[in-house]
Amino acid sequence: MGIKSFLASRKNQQKVTADVPLKVSDYMTTKLITFKSEEQIEKVIDSLIKHRISGGPVVNEKNELIGIISEGDCIKQINESRYHNLPMENNTVEKCMVKNVETIDGNMNIFDAASKFLESKRRRFPIVENGKLVGQISQKDILKAAMKLKGHTWR
Template identity: 35%
Template sequence: MESIKVIDYLNKRPVTFKASMTVAEAAERLLLSHQSGGPVLNDDKQVIGFLSEQDCIKRMLHDTYLSESYFTVKEIMSTHTLTVNTEHSIFELAQEMTENKPKIYPVVDKDNHLLGTIGRTEVLKAIDIHLHAIYEKGHGRFV
């Protein structure tokens, strides 16, 4: 399992945001992408934060009560973003996911440029493929 790396399972086309986008624009982008969140990038494509559906729901619910919507992604994004690199072990990431809350981790290079994202679904898929391979080699087939 240690040899299974993030690079083999990352989403190379994640939804991304700019800090200057309105929350309404970001929410629409999330809905169209069918993803639950994504990295916020600066003009150099470096990760500066993360925006989730939950962030948008909180802000939009508040805006509904006030009948106004003028907040930007920068004002509601999380700036304490956990990232991984392409050589990160899927097994180690799975362990981190059991202890940390992020569902999606931006995958970055050494200069913090976005390469993709990896989430719980991709990690679960990697583990499932690995377990099936072990079972087929040693014990037969899953039913």
């Protein structure tokens, strides 16, 4: 006597095809608000508020990534200036930015990028190609990608 399966056939199941974009470069933001190392922190804070972003890449004149500045970095500067009763006019991005920036490859699978976000506790990753900043992927971009892929892979 043979073994019977109690699982019914899976009808209407869609498969992921080659035309479904799965790479980080398909979902990354390419029109970025960037900052220069010599900019004053107050100007950065104004930009963060105006554009409703939580941070951005810092680039040099060749569009090479040299750091990242975030709301948290700005808050640290405000706190230190207030604590030491110092003016903020002298504070530049270069003094506050994170210089050791972790990047990801634009060819990375979107789900691998999601795992990297979970491991690192970062809100954004810049994408660099040939030494130049070409884009940035955020946690929100990953969520948008997941919702687009939902119809192709999830039920």
